[in-house]
Amino acid sequence: MNKPDFDTFLAESINNSDSDITPQKDLWPGIEKALAHAPQPQVKASLWPKITGVAACSVAALLAVQLLFSGAEPATSVAMSEYFTQQKQTLLVQYQNQPALTDNWQQQLAELEDAERAIKQALENEPQSPALLKMLAQVYQQQLDLINKVHAPKWQQI
Amino acid sequence: MLIDAKQAFTQLSEETLITRVKSGDQNAYAALYELHVKRVYGLCLRLLADREHAEDATQEVFVQLWHKIASFEGQSQFSTWLHSVTSNIAISYLRKHKNWLQKVVSFEQSGMDEQSALDCQGLNGLDKLVLRLPERARMVFVLHVIEGYRHEEIATMLGMAVGSSKSQFHRARQLLKEWYENE
Numbered sequence: 001m002n003k004p005d006f007d008t009f010l011a012e013s014i015n016n017s018d019s020d021i022t023p024q025k026d027l028w029p030g031i032e033k034a035l036a037h038a039p040q041p042q043v044k045a046s047l048w049p050k051i052t053g054v055a056a057c058s059v060a061a062l063l064a065v066q067l068l069f070s071g072a073e074p075a076t077s078v079a080m081s082e083y084f085t086q087q088k089q090t091l092l093v094q095y096q097n098q099p100a101l102t103d104n105w106q107q108q109l110a111e112l113e114d115a116e117r118a119i120k121q122a123l124e125n126e127p128q129s130p131a132l133l134k135m136l137a138q139v140y141q142q143q144l145d146l147i148n149k150v151h152a153p154k155w156q157q158i
Numbered sequence: 159m160l161i162d163a164k165q166a167f168t169q170l171s172e173e174t175l176i177t178r179v180k181s182g183d184q185n186a187y188a189a190l191y192e193l194h195v196k197r198v199y200g201l202c203l204r205l206l207a208d209r210e211h212a213e214d215a216t217q218e219v220f221v222q223l224w225h226k227i228a229s230f231e232g233q234s235q236f237s238t239w240l241h242s243v244t245s246n247i248a249i250s251y252l253r254k255h256k257n258w259l260q261k262v263v264s265f266e267q268s269g270m271d272e273q274s275a276l277d278c279q280g281l282n283g284l285d286k287l288v289l290r291l292p293e294r295a296r297m298v299f300v301l302h303v304i305e306g307y308r309h310e311e312i313a314t315m316l317g318m319a320v321g322s323s324k325s326q327f328h329r330a331r332q333l334l335k336e337w338y339e340n341e
Contacts, residue, residue, distance in 0.1 A: 006335045013284035014303060020196035021203055021280045027217050028191060034221045035184060 077123050077136060084140035091144060095151040105150040112143045172236060179227055191220055194237070198244050204300045205248040207270045207289045209278070215251040219244050241305060249297070249315060269296055287334050298323050299330035 004012070102108075119136045126132060170178075170186070172193065178186035198219050203212035223243060230239055270278075270289040278286065288296060297316060301307045302323075307315070309323040316323070 003341075006338050009338060010284065010303075010334070013282055017282060017284070017304065019200045019304075021200035022196050023199045023213055023216065024209065024279070025213060027195065027199075027213055027220075028188065030217050031191065031220045032184070032188075034217070035187075035224055 077120070077127065077133060080133070080137060080140070081120075084144070088140075088143055088147065091147045095147065098151050100150040102150050105146060108146055109143060112139055112146065115139045116143070173232075176227065176230065176232075176236060179224075187224060194240055195220070197237070198240065201241065201244050201300075201305070202248050202251075203278075204285065204288060204304065205245070205297055206252060207291075207293075207296060211251065211255065215248050218251060219247050222247060245301060245305065245307075245315065252293070252297075269293070284334075287337050288330075290337065291330050291333055294318075294322075295326045295330035295333065298326040299334075302327055 003009070116136065116139045119132055119139060123129065123132050123136065170189065172190070175186045175190045175193075179190055195216065199212060199216045202215040202219070203209065206212050206215060219240075223240070226243060230236065269291045272290060274289075276286055278289065281289070288299060291299060294316070298309075298312055301312045301315065302309065309320050309327070312318075312323045313320045318326075
């Protein structure tokens, strides 16, 4: 018997599709364990640390965009580095007494710092390369996001 | 614990379960989990195309849901709301688990290999093909065709232009057609 054409196959598959798929392992014990360590919050925790963190990231992103599209000047990457370093330090000081949600966040940060160094090295040869400047801005942004994320008042890892 | 909860809450409606969960009843939550876990896992697996990641993301959905459920006001169906929560968490899970190089150069991950997709249990023929699609094409296809989101909504969710969502959809469709016809 000939198989139906693709459009018929697609329509029939979607119409008869069962959205349910059973996971191969029991996922509830992990969820239950996570819930045991994070009771349902009735009152929201203070949002100020998060708001200031997000504000810092937004300002940083805006600065990166401005630097990238206002015409690259030789000092662009230096100005960007100075600004992001300052933002990063502010966040690290702000969160210094707050426990992090993961143990390996500093390792992740070190990986991003490695990437930052590699891009800066490439920028020494091509200081006005828009692609490299964009990559540098993204790596800085990821560092800020990481610091914010691991200190966010959320549930602990399963 | 789960079996007890299932027995005790089998007869309760979803609405009653949600009310109890909002007041902090974990047994009611276990019953609500039982009602929806297969659908949530199905969506996570289709979006992430990786069994272990889908299991992790499903757990993350139900942990976050415990905190978010107080904000569910019943203006839409619970399953619709849960699908939206699940889609967003799966997308965010995928972003979180990319390494720095993938993030910096926007490197796109390929889908599941053909044999692994064929070995996945509980999937129909289309699902087995969908899991093989590259990441962006797969996510757009699943969200648009299976979940019913508009391209404008998908573009917002995935942080891409509407035109990119449409072109990824056509790319997905072409690949699926090619694979189906060569089967």
